[in-house]
Structures are given as structure tokens and as C-alpha cells.
Amino acid sequence: METLITDNIEIAASFLRSGELIAFPTETVYGLGARIDSDEALQKIFLAKGRPSDNPLIIHISSQGELSLLTDQIDELSQKLIEHFWPGPLTLIFKKKRSISNLITAGLDTVAVRMPAFDLATSLINKVGIPIAAPSANRSGRPSATSCEHVMNDFNGLIPCILKSPSTNSIDCLTKYGLESTVVNCSGEQPILLRMGSIPFEEIQKVIPNLIHYQTLNSQKESQSILSVIPLSPGMKYRHYSPQAKVILIRSLSELPLDNESKAFTSSGFIGLEASVDSHSFQNIFQKSLLCSSVEEYGANLFSFFRDCDSEHIQTIFCETPPRNGLGNTIMDRLIKASLD
Ligand code: TXA
Ligand code: MG
Numbered sequence: 001m002e003t004l005i006t007d008n009i010e011i012a013a014s015f016l017r018s019g020e021l022i023a024f025p026t027e028t029v030y031g032l033g034a035r036i037d038s039d040e041a042l043q044k045i046f047l048a049k050g051r052p053s054d055n056p057l058i059i060h061i062s063s064q065g066e067l068s069l070l071t072d073q074i075d076e077l078s079q080k081l082i083e084h085f086w087p088g089p090l091t092l093i094f095k096k097k098r099s100i101s102n103l104i105t106a107g108l109d110t111v112a113v114r115m116p117a118f119d120l121a122t123s124l125i126n127k128v129g130i131p132i133a134a135p136s137a138n139r140s141g142r143p144s145a146t147s148c149e150h151v152m153n154d155f156n157g158l159i160p161c162i163l164k165s166p167s168t169n170s171i172d173c174l175t176k177y178g179l180e181s182t183v184v185n186c187s188g189e190q191p192i193l194l195r196m197g198s199i200p201f202e203e204i205q206k207v208i209p210n211l212i213h214y215q216t217l218n219s220q221k222e223s224q225s226i227l228s229v230i231p232l233s234p235g236m237k238y239r240h241y242s243p244q245a246k247v248i249l250i251r252s253l254s255e256l257p258l259d260n261e262s263k264a265f266t267s268s269g270f271i272g273l274e275a276s277v278d279s280h281s282f283q284n285i286f287q288k289s290l291l292c293s294s295v296e297e298y299g300a301n302l303f304s305f306f307r308d309c310d311s312e313h314i315q316t317i318f319c320e321t322p323p324r325n326g327l328g329n330t331i332m333d334r335l336i337k338a339s340l341d
Pocket of ligand 2: 135136144
């Protein structure tokens, strides 16, 4: 199959309407979408990604009104979060309506929903006329795709269409955040953050102060010998965000035995923060390096840097660990998962 790259929303919407998959940009990462009312279309997502069927999908909506198609129970805390963060990179978990396909929810009684803050995405959903289920548009286990080119690398010939922004001529323009949405579940007794993401934990805690991270909750329960440890978001147990290169985390460049004659790092990459590095000291040592001027820039470029290193067959990527607060924690989460074998 030939993969069409287009900036024409009508063409992309017509693929979705007829039960085909398309990849589309959001403010976080590219999604691989299918209409929510066709199991045949939804199956294609799992097949194309090589995604395990017990990992549920996020439903993307274009207006708050569409939420009532998916759930009858919008709790008070979720409502507060919607008011603060939608449209935006926050996914909320609700008790699902019976009509929602089990393929989307992987048999759970809850459904994950988000409203992207990206006009092209919401216009697309609006044109299709029903919400769109979409995981990140990468082959399972790979770093998420933050440009049209990344999607092509993973899905060329496997999906019929990629929608790209008309505002950019280049196919390698990156999505704004470059990290996935934050996932929060307020539908139970205790509001829990299930996946760190583009909105930092602290920002959400400002709106709902009793928000707790699932790891904190699990360690509390363990210490109290309560057996019902909360399961993670199902997707969290899988290998994630991994480039082909080996990812090694370092606190600072001084951990590496660098000197200007060093040949040991020629097939290596380095990504880190400008502020902590003397940029002249190592420029010629790594095959590829990226110094970011902020944690936001680090987050927006991380997956793209991983993929660029892979296309240059770099074998080792050294990643400087970011400060352990705000978005730094989200980046750290991705780095740790990417560094696991
Ligand atoms: O930014 C994003 O969230 C991107 C863009 C495309 O919207 N999407 C994305 O989807 O990252 P995906 O499928 O790669 O990650 C969805 C995460 C998975 O960890 C999945 O297990 C979790 O959300 N999830 C989905 N439904 C859930 C549910 N009912 N309960 C708990 N976790 C759920
Ligand atoms: Mg994903």
C-alpha cells in the first residue's frame, strides 16, 4: 500500500470514515487513529503497531460535548481538571459506557479520553463526526513519533495516509511538547496520576491537592501490607520509548573519561542541558550531540534525537539526567524506561 502524506483534512477524514487508519499530529506526539465505532478499523491499529491487545487506547474528542457519548459519570475532580487543562495534553479516565468497544478499553470498565489542543487534530475529528481512538503513532516499543518523517519510518507502506500541518513545508517539523499526555484517574476513591506526561504532576496537584502518584500509592499500600496494589496503566508494563542504541543515563559529563583525543565515544550520542555543559569541551567527541536550553526543549527533542541517532547507526546514547522536578520528572520517566534492556 502506498502511504499518502497530505495536509488536506477532508482527504484524511474520508480515510477514517471508510474504516482506514491515518496518522495525525497532536500537540504531544503523532497519533495513529481509527473510528471508535468499527472493530475492524480498531483491529488495524493493533496489527500495524504490533501492540498487545491488553493495552487500551485513548479516545480523542473535539469538544467537551462528545464526552457524554463515552461516559455517564463525570466526577467533580475530573470536571475541575477539564476546566483547567482541556483542550490540552491531559488524558482522563472515566467509567465507560457499555457501547464502547472492548478493543479500545482492553476489557476494562474505564475509558481514557483526551481533547487535543491542536486545531488540525480537532478539526479532523470534527470532520469525521465521531471521536477517534488513537495510540501514539510508533511501532510498539519504539520512541513516539514527533514528526511526519518519524511516522513514515515506522509505517511507510503499512497505513494509507499521514496528515501533516499545512503550515510547515518540511515533513520533519516536530510536535510542540514531544512527550505524551499526562494520564490521571479521578474515577476511583483517590485521584491517581497513572502516567507522567507533558503537564507536570505539580501543575495538576495545584488544582487537585490530594492527587497522588501511583508509585507513591503502591509503596504506601505495600508498607501497610494491603494486598490490592493498584495496577499501573496497562501500557506501563511494556518496553517503551526505546531506540536501537543503548541508552545510558549520566548525572553529568564529568562521569565520562572525556578528553579531546578520546576515540571511545565516536559512535555515541549525547543529549543534555546547555547550562550544565561546557559546549566547546566535547563538540568533536560525540558523533551527534544536542544541548538544550531548557527542560521544555529537552522534552520536545528527546524522541527525535533517539530516532536521529538510530538513523546514523549510533550505538550508545548518553543522556544527562534533568532536574527532578516539573517536566524534568517526565523526561526522567522516559529516560529510565528507554534505558531498560
Ligand atoms: O499524548 C498522548 O497521549 C498520545 C497522543 C496520540 O494523544 N497518545 C498516547 O497513546 O500516548 P498510547 O496508547 O501510546 O498511550 C496510552 C496510555 C497507555 O499507557 C495505556 O495503557 C493508558 O494510556 N490507558 C488507556 N486506557 C486506559 C484506561 N482505561 N485505564 C488506564 N490506563 C489507560
Ligand atoms: Mg505509546
